[in-house]
Amino acid sequence: MTAGKGFPTAATAIVGAATYGIGACPGVAAIDMAAQAALLALADAGIALSEVDALYTSAPYEALGGMELAEYLGIVPRIVDCNRTGGSAFEVYVQQAALALAAGLIDCALIAYGSNPASNPPPGVGMTRQSPWEAPYKPLAPISSYALATSRHMHLYGTTRRQLAEVAVAARGWARLNPEAAARDPLTIDDVLAARMVSDPLTVRDCCLFNDGAAAVVMVRADRAADCPRPPVRILGAAHAVTHREISSMPDLTTTGAAISGAQAFAQAGLGPAEVDLAMLYDAFTITPILFLEDLGFCPKGEGGRFVADGAIAPGGRLAVNTNGGGLSCVHPGMYGLFLLVEAVRQLRGEAGERQLPHCEIAVAHGNGGVLSSQATVILGK
Amino acid sequence: MLHPEEEWRAHLAEGRFMLQRSRSTGGYVFYPRIAEPGTGADDLEWVAASGDGVVHAVTIVRKKDPADSYNVVLVDLAEGPRLMSRIDDAPPEKVVIGLPVKARILPDGERLKDLSRPLLVFVPA
Numbered sequence: 333m334t335a336g337k338g339f340p341t342a343a344t345a346i347v348g349a350a351t352y353g354i355g356a357c358p359g360v361a362a363i364d365m366a367a368q369a370a371l372l373a374l375a376d377a378g379i380a381l382s383e384v385d386a387l388y389t390s391a392p393y394e395a396l397g398g399m400e401l402a403e404y405l406g407i408v409p410r411i412v413d414c415n416r417t418g419g420s421a422f423e424v425y426v427q428q429a430a431l432a433l434a435a436g437l438i439d440c441a442l443i444a445y446g447s448n449p450a451s452n453p454p455p456g457v458g459m460t461r462q463s464p465w466e467a468p469y470k471p472l473a474p475i476s477s478y479a480l481a482t483s484r485h486m487h488l489y490g491t492t493r494r495q496l497a498e499v500a501v502a503a504r505g506w507a508r509l510n511p512e513a514a515a516r517d518p519l520t521i522d523d524v525l526a527a528r529m530v531s532d533p534l535t536v537r538d539c540c541l542f543n544d545g546a547a548a549v550v551m552v553r554a555d556r557a558a559d560c561p562r563p564p565v566r567i568l569g570a571a572h573a574v575t576h577r578e579i580s581s582m583p584d585l586t587t588t589g590a591a592i593s594g595a596q597a598f599a600q601a602g603l604g605p606a607e608v609d610l611a612m613l614y615d616a617f618t619i620t621p622i623l624f625l626e627d628l629g630f631c632p633k634g635e636g637g638r639f640v641a642d643g644a645i646a647p648g649g650r651l652a653v654n655t656n657g658g659g660l661s662c663v664h665p666g667m668y669g670l671f672l673l674v675e676a677v678r679q680l681r682g683e684a685g686e687r688q689l690p691h692c693e694i695a696v697a698h699g700n701g702g703v704l705s706s707q708a709t710v711i712l713g714k
Numbered sequence: 715m716l717h718p719e720e721e722w723r724a725h726l727a728e729g730r731f732m733l734q735r736s737r738s739t740g741g742y743v744f745y746p747r748i749a750e751p752g753t754g755a756d757d758l759e760w761v762a763a764s765g766d767g768v769v770h771a772v773t774i775v776r777k778k779d780p781a782d783s784y785n786v787v788l789v790d791l792a793e794g795p796r797l798m799s800r801i802d803d804a805p806p807e808k809v810v811i812g813l814p815v816k817a818r819i820l821p822d823g824e825r826l827k828d829l830s831r832p833l834l835v836f837v838p839a
Binding site: 469471476529530534580 | 774
């Protein structure tokens with residue numbers, strides 16, 4: 333294995349992918365949704381539930397959710413992980429599953445998630461506590477943390493609220509081509525600029541949705557993948573970096589750990605940003621795709637705002653970003669990372685309907701967790 | 715062993731804004747911990763902070779009544795560490811990145827059990 337790269341490039345693949353209950357999924361528990369998405373993904377892969385020997389999930393309201401989902405599904409996995417790197421957990425799971433598959437520790441990995449906070453609001457007590465060093469100042473969690481990073485980006489690089497609005501409008505443009513997306517009514521730059529300010533400089537339209545949704549993917553080794561009914565999507569690289577927990581401890585408010593994870597994942601894949609046809613970039617807030625475009629190398633540091641201007645990441649633009657409509661306009665049930673992967677699979681397979689890219693060979697799915705704290709990059713290819 | 719948060723709050727309650735400093739590396743530490751981040755140096759001592767800082771990042775949390783809106787900032791301390799705080803005695807338009815600020819301790823009020831008092835805030839220098 334090449335020193336420093338540390339990944340079994342193209343040795344594993346996603347062979348099943350599904351979403352379920354996007355938008356509103358009332359009357360059921362979150363785990364029902366995760367299980368439904370899991371069964372749909374297994375059916376898509378042509379693999380029986382009984383073959384699953386590794387389970388990766390991040391339950392929305394249950395710290396011991398990995399064991400809970402194994403019990404619910406009635407399987408006895410050799411690996412169960414319920415990691416707590418927020419929305420990036422699912423990109424980390426792809427990395428961990430690829431390593432375990434390539435090592436021969438497991439044969440079939442299931443990554444699943446379901447959450448319906450809109451229909452079934454979570455209890456008041458969450459699984460995280462507020463930092464005693466931040467809580468007394470009453471920041472809104474998590475938006476004020478992202479707003480602080482945004483203020484710094486605007487100060488240093490001249491990024492404007494209009495450029496932030498471009499991200500929201502581009503996401504809506506893609507969502508309008510996706511029948512599954514939750515927010516499909518027209519949205520203009522002026523709508524975003526005139527929206528209610530929540531935590532300067534971010535308005536309510538700079539924030540992702542908070543709705544219901546479930547997703548799942550199934551991974552096997554490349555030899556097995558060739559026998560599955562749908563075209564396999566190969567995992568070419570996957571890397572992770574954690575730089576902090578709270579925004580007051582972020583080393584540099586305008587450079588995320590994506591600069592580390594992205595560089596490593598691209599090196600593993602032997603590819604660069606210029607070869608990427610689809611960038612699925614976790615859009616919890618409009619600032620995040622701007623930061624990730626810079627940190628993953630699609631443009632120089634500080635140029636993200638200007639990069640997204642004039643519809644550049646909207647349908648018909650120079651780079652396809654978040655073609656499902658993203659967390660801003662499709663789905664964001666609390667942890668969004670798995671939906672990035674499912675959309676990448678659909679585009680690489682040519683299953684994306686009206687929003688299908690004419691040429692899609694290489695995709696990047698980049699997950700974000702906490703308050704820009706955890707960054708995980710997966711490179712996928714046909 | 716140090717009792718980092720407890721000792722820091724005890725100092726604050728007596729009107730002192732303290733930082734930790736490693737005797738061996740000279741590095742300043744905030745928030746308080748049992749060792750310096752990055753080096754693991756556990757020879758930390760309490761030293762008085764200068765109280766001088768500069769606003770590094772700012773947001774305004776908006777309430778329905780604009781009068782109830784408030785700022786949340788990150789302050790770069792002269793000693794190096796960065797922390798979250800609030801700027802008092804300044805209109806919102808004056809709370810901008812680069813503003814020199816000075817620490818102020820808001821003493822215990824009636825709600826002695828409230829962890830938010832005493833509270834470290836900053837005012838324009």
